[in-house]
Amino acid sequence: MHYFQSSWGEAVDKWTLVCEVDACPMGEAREFAISGRIVALYNVDGSFYALDGVCPHQGGPLGNGALSGCIVTCPWHGWQFDVSDGTNQISAHLKQPTFPVRVSEGRIFVRLD
Numbered sequence: 275m276h277y278f279q280s281s282w283g284e285a286v287d288k289w290t291l292v293c294e295v296d297a298c299p300m301g302e303a304r305e306f307a308i309s310g311r312i313v314a315l316y317n318v319d320g321s322f323y324a325l326d327g328v329c330p331h332q333g334g335p336l337g338n339g340a341l342s343g344c345i346v347t348c349p350w351h352g353w354q355f356d357v358s359d360g361t362n363q364i365s366a367h368l369k370q371p372t373f374p375v376r377v378s379e380g381r382i383f384v385r386l387d
Contacts, residue, residue, distance in 0.1 A: 288385050288386070288387060289376060289383040289384070289385050290308050290309070290383060290384050290385070290386070291381055291382070291383050292304075292306045292308065292313075292315060292382050292383065292384050293306070293315070293381070293382050294380055294381055294382070295377060295380050295381065295382060296380075297382075298315055298316075298317045298322065298382065299317060300317050300318075300319060300320060301317065301318075301341060302316075302317055302341070303315060303316045303317075303336075303337045303338070303339070303341055303346065304337060305327050305335065305337030305338070306327075306384070308384060308386060309386055311326065311327075311386065312326070312327035312328050312335075312337070313325070313326065313327050313373060313384055313386075314326070314327035314335075314336045314337035314346070314357075315337070315375070315382065315384065316341060316346065316357045318341070318343065318344050318357065318358070322375045322377060322382055323344070323357040323358050323372065323375060324372060324373040324374070324375050324384045325346070325355065325357050325360060325370055325371070325372050325373070326360075326370050326371040326372075326373075329348040329350065329351075329353055329370075330353075330368070330370065331348065331350070331351055331353045332350060332351060333350075334348040334349060334350030334351065334353070335348075335349065335350075336348055336355065336370070341357070344356050344357050344358045345357070345363065355370045357372075358372075359372060360372040373385060373386055
């Protein structure tokens, strides 16, 4: 499990610094606690995406799910979401919340609102 409490945690203009780019290698995910929420951060071919890290089905840890391209599979019951837009792969009407990501000077920032 890759779970991190952001030690930086300082919000600047509502952007929260979560980690260095090198801390989330391509094809992998990390989880962070930001303002009381679990946020899963994914690196898909060098592009970063942030998704609410708790699966709506039964609370599974999406940051620990298998990532294939832009699709993450919840490790508990197999629900799948597109990390780029939160769309559930069975029902397009079910969307997992996503959050904007910004990379600056080798650091990754996430904005919750």
